Amino acid sequence: MPGSPANDAAPGSLSRTRTRGDLCPGVLRPWLADDGALVRLRLVGGATRIDQLAALGAVAEKYGSGTVHLTKRANLQVRGLPVVGDGCPSASLPHEVVAAIEATGLLPSHSHELVRNILLSPLSGVTGGRADLRPLAERLDRALRATPAAAGLSARFLFVLDDGRGDVVGRSADLGVIALDERTAQVRVGSAQWSEPLALDDVVPALVGWATAFVAARGTGPDAPWHVDELPTPLLAHAAQPDPRLPEPTAPPAYGALPGCVHRQVPDGRLAPRDLAALAAEFGSHRRIVVTPWRSLVIPDA
Secondary structure (H helix, E strand, O other): OOOOOOOOOOOOOOOOOOOOOOOOOOOOOOEEEOOEEEEEEOOHHHEEEHHHHHHHHHHHHHHOOOOEEEOOOOOEEEEEEOOEOOOOOOOEOOHHHHHHHHOOOOOOOOOOHHHOOEEEOOOOOOOOOOOOOHHHHHHHHHHHHOOHHHHHOOOOOOEEEEOOOOOOOOOOOOEEEEEOOOOEEEEEEOOOEEOOOEEHHHHHHHHHHHHHHHHHHHOOOOOOOOOHHHOOOOOOOOOEOOOOOOOOOOOOOOOEEEOOEEEEEOHHHEEOHHHHHHHHHHHOOOOEEEEOOOOEEEEEOO
């Protein structure tokens, strides 16, 4: 079915029984690994700047492993950081490390840092696609941060925004937006339910409404669902049919020069200080850059 997750596997399972809350890491909730604390920084649609990446690399070099890792959700990770406390979830980073990370500009919210999971077609607004969904992703982030109840989402709850080219339409998502044309989109709720087509201007309020409905339905406690598909009853009382304009999944773009940008491979998804310095020298430190879910970089033209 066009627009359905490529692996047909829901983010969770109706039969899954949780026995603990999720421990997906953030800056204020690090994960303790063998080499020290691991933190994750959420990027809205993968968007950042080279100087912000370089600043995070300096934090990694001073306090951690020295490398910035790209994730399959187009976020950033730093490993090997010092920790205060004796185990998850009570462990924390030293105040000076949190302050250094905050100075990068990559931690705009303490209350909602774990739930800013917004994946976007990396080339949206740069080349191709049916609609530029970058403004929609930014509005969604602002709306989530302005909604106190949204802080109750699982840190694994994922919004996926496909601009109609099909590059992320196959990703499992809790709420997936797929552009049908330059003005309308359809939302996949969980793995199988569909909304009626919506005007793009109406998408963000609808997403926030469904997200807060999920928070209310999941409840609290160690057995609370992490994903829409784990709810005992469907989130939509009346689902629509998938629109025939939904795209089929497509492969990631080739590496190299593309119209309006460069798609740069990042071996093993790791950026060392020398890599970040080379990016700044080649493109300028204030160039906008997009981390992709393929653990690569898109550098739009200036």
